[in-house]
Amino acid sequence: MRADVDLVVPVKSLDRAKTRLEAGTGRRALALAFALDLVGVARRVARSVLVVTADPVVAGELAVAGVETVVGPEGLNPALRFGASVLRGRDPRSVVGALQADLPALREVELRAAVVEAGGERAFCADRQATGTTLLLSAAGRDLAPAFGGPSAAAHRDGGARELLGDWPTLRCDVDTLEDLALAAGYGLGARSAQAWARVRVAG
Numbered sequence: 001m002r003a004d005v006d007l008v009v010p011v012k013s014l015d016r017a018k019t020r021l022e023a024g025t026g027r028r029a030l031a032l033a034f035a036l037d038l039v040g041v042a043r044r045v046a047r048s049v050l051v052v053t054a055d056p057v058v059a060g061e062l063a064v065a066g067v068e069t070v071v072g073p074e075g076l077n078p079a080l081r082f083g084a085s086v087l088r089g090r091d092p093r094s095v096v097g098a099l100q101a102d103l104p105a106l107r108e109v110e111l112r113a114a115v116v117e118a119g120g121e122r123a124f125c126a127d128r129q130a131t132g133t134t135l136l137l138s139a140a141g142r143d144l145a146p147a148f149g150g151p152s153a154a155a156h157r158d159g160g161a162r163e164l165l166g167d168w169p170t171l172r173c174d175v176d177t178l179e180d181l182a183l184a185a186g187y188g189l190g191a192r193s194a195q196a197w198a199r200v201r202v203a204g
């Protein structure tokens with residue numbers, strides 16, 4: 001059963017994605033795999049998922065899977081506000097969420113638990129460093145008000161969002177470096193991410 005929440009997933013252009021991964025790691029393929037696996041999990045939890053991306057490769061891959069995509073403005077927060085406005089236009093009373101695309105080990109049970117724990121209130125889940133944000137949920141019918149970038153956990157907390165403190169390691173395990181990816185692999189990667197990671201390890 002899907003939760004009564006609509007999620008926006010922002011996906012950067014693959015040329016600009018995961019730039020902190022080392023050269024030669026196939027970062028474009030990794031970023032695409034992360035997004036595809038993440039969206040697959042999100043679709044099993046949320047009522048609807050909207051991906052905001054300007055990358056035609058990402059949009060094409062997601063279209064094959066039946067995922068709706070839109071081209072939004074530049075910048076993470078403007079893209080999230082745009083996606084949230086599209087979803088809110090369809091249901092003004094809905095809970096809208098922003099879910100980061102770089103969670104390749106995300107487990108359905110953890111995402112579902114976080115949505116349930118939020119209980120229709122504005123809430124967020126911090127990353128494993130407790131500085132960034134991996135999931136932000138609006139209150140029902142209220143603005144998402146994303147403040148991603150830098151110490152976004154503090155920004156969302158200061159903005160009135162309740163911090164979700166559940167034991168959800170895969171929801172907190174965003175990937176920016178190869179060390180992050182190795183940690184995520186320990187939890188178990190999604191199928192596409194596992195394939196991309198295996199190619200990186202063979203090449204290394």
